[in-house]
Amino acid sequence: MTTTQSTWPAVPDHDTTAATGPAAEQAVLDRVPRGLLIDGHWVDAADGATFDVVDPATGDVLARIADATPADGLRALDAADAARHGWATTPPRQRAEVLRRAFDLLQERREEFALLMTLEMGKPLAEARGEVTYGGEFLRWFSEEAVRIGGDHSTNPEGTGRAFVTHKPVGPALLITPWNFPLAMATRKVAPALAAGCTVVVKPAELTPLTTLLFADLLLEAGVPAGVVNVVPTTTAGDVCGPVIADPRLRKLSFTGSTPVGRTLLAQAAQNVLRTSMELGGNAPFLVFEDADLDLAVDAALAAKFRNTGQACTAANRFLVHEDVAAEFADRVTARVGAMRVGRGTEDGVAIGPLIDDRAVAKADRLVTDAVERGAVVRTGGHPVAGPGTFYAPTVLTDVQPGSAILDDEIFGPVLAIRTFRTEDEAVAAANDTEYGLIAYACTEDPARGQRLMETLETGMLGLNTGVVSNAAAPFGGVKQSGTGREGGAEGIAEYLETMYTLTPDPFRRTKGAQR
Template sequence: MSHSTETQLLNAVPNQLFIGGQWVAASGNKMLDVTDPATGKVIRSISDASAGDGMRALDAAVAAQDAWAATPARERGEILRRTFDLVQKHRDDIALLMTLEMGKPLAEANGEVTYGGEFLRWFSEEAVRISGRFGNTPEGTGRMIVSQRPVGPCFLITPWNFPLAMATRKIAPALAAGCTVVVKPAALTPLSTLFLAKLFEEAGLPAGVLNVVTTSSSSEVSEPIIADSRLRKLSFTGSTPVGKALIKQASENVLRTSMELGGNAPFVVFDDADLDKAVDGAMAAKFRNIGQACTAANRFIVHSSVAAEFAEKVAARVADMKIGRGTEDGVTIGPLINDKAVDKADELVQDAVKRGATLVSGGKRVEGEGSFYEPTIVSGVPADSDILREEIFGPVVSIVEFTDEAEGVRLANDTEYGLVSYVFTESLARGNRMIDALDTGMMGLNVGVLSNAAAPFGGVKQSGIGREGGSEGIHEYLSPKYTLVPNS
């Protein structure tokens, strides 16, 4: 494993755009600053792309598309596998880089290197398993051939909260399918993607197959790319309002779209749950990534007979959490991404308290430098509280009570979102009922973390369209073609 000091590592990250296999400056040499949310200090200045730079990246992807689609699947897979190996070689550096630009504790950043790397390995294997089908027509008049073709050049927009995994989760299946890509990472955390592009380059990826544009003007750069008829696919992870706007833009050229949008995950604890297991699950589902995940448990729906004990046990665990910069030993709660995120979390907590919720612990910003907010628990949250309708994206546990299974299901489904749900019960029959009853694309049964590169990730309702990961993930970048061959 490689080990670098913070300064050495940051200097090793390319600070230019990656277009057509070359590292190039943005037009006008415009730069944007990347800050450490734990200190508020600038850690690296990188190229700030213009709309013209974005179009140059699309030009490069279009120029490389035919050759990449014709590249044997085995070769595409081997490049992904070599990139996986390089990620493992540099895992310590990548983890530190994510902690510096995003703030998550170093131990969690290491976990993301493992998780993000798995998409490279998984889709390196899926590349050679792309298959169609062949058979006679029911009438016996001919033979049907169904083949799979890459959809074409793709535009991938990634969020700031999982800088490596969200990039690999999109790039890997696209490349495995034979598509070229333009990637626009979030302006808050672009360094991990730039470092990843450097590893792809080292792994021998042909020029133009992967292009990275970093920018502070997301809509200015994105709109012309999406409007270009040569683009055939748009994939976005982020908020539902932005996703809706992008879907409207994509409709003009009838683009294939994958949208992984917001969440409002219910965490349902039944009266027969193993409470210690439920508390372990709650800590993982809520506080991983400092609560800044679309899969984070948002609403803790707990049976009234165990609600007080559950809150007490969670509070005891929260009291032991250490707040600080993610690079410090033992830190479990790093900073939120910026002051705006802190303000939002606090507004939601204060609104709930004002409406009658009980503040069990926490509930305020941590004084000093950086964007820190105390891990917080509010119980008895009234139904009209904003915290039950909006994504918290912070280290806040909001508890509501229910009395029977039907009410628990009703409360869990009472949201426009449907990404993931968590259920804790010792009854196998009830667990099986919840699989059908809860209106989400994913469910964790007696577990607080369920993401896996081999599983389809995605939601229903306003949580998105399509799936990432699993055997389903590569089909988001493939288009089936049917050919009829007559018998005579």
């Protein structure tokens, strides 16, 4: 059951040798708007407040941008509500063409966006280029879906009437995006909303708002009308989002982030019975069976664990390896991980960039220390890396014992933790022993086992003999405490549509006194 291994969707044949260095970095930073986007205009915060955005690889301030207040959040909702009818009644083809122009502009400016993401988030430049490709695909996919919003028509079972099922935009939406994929998470939410005919207020992550601001500016250039997309970066997310969620004009909430925050938002959304999409935490198992192709398994493991320096909700968190192949698997991944270069993402050959802040470093170190104290063995890494910047050495742990916090907590760092199993049933039970269910991975050459895993693993997504599953054309999302709803695929636009049923009398049914 061998499949080819990839990382991101294939990168188009564009020049990837664009200049880096202080001049290039400053040039891209100079392109980023510093204000809030409200009703098509870049404006200051109501109180004039600003905050700094910092490069996690150096600690240097990259830019100072407007810090939205609760009043600004409501001003953004005012604009989205005012633009609601006009955008909802814009012909689907016109909405599609705006999204397609945005896709084309993003391809033209791919190096600019890639460099900006590397600066504010820290990921290696090669991965940032991959995110531009991936994020752009949501614009292209949903530009195509905009003209495919369908419906249904049927005669009712009694033969007395005709039933029509139609779909309409749900209304103004609040989109709250995370810091780890600042472009792709914005396009994954904004594109289906706009395709469906919804207007939006975007609240980007405080740590990485610059990419979203530049993307919003690109949307204006692509022809998005004033008020359709509004952006309110802030350091007080709860204060700004709370009044927006409580306002009855808001009809949709989409959030990507931690499960505890998601639970709070769901409780707030319940007051107005909002449509919600929640992409929350994960604790992904990665199963390696005794019949696995180990070359493929190692490649898949490294992709699933170390992409984005391990800072992804889809990152493999627990490596469950059959005892017959555990030693060889550990030797192979240790050799590969030990050779990974750590550094600023703009440097050639860097595989592991910084973690997002010092709290992330402390968390990774705490989890590793706890595992070692319980009997785990550090094969490579296992410590923070001296600054400047917030780095943690890529790490492999073996002999991780039950009860270790690293098996329960989402690591969000470059730490690969291995424990062993003997039987398939034992592996599945261990994989399902978590409150989360976003994604799982498994490597096996047995097709029947692969089919069994599709049935027995409690997860919203499964990577079978692959370490990356995300694709704009497929539904992304989880089960249990990993969230509700789906992003991407045909399911992605449905999240922004309401269903309406209309019954009319059968036009061919004879009624008393009727003549033909």
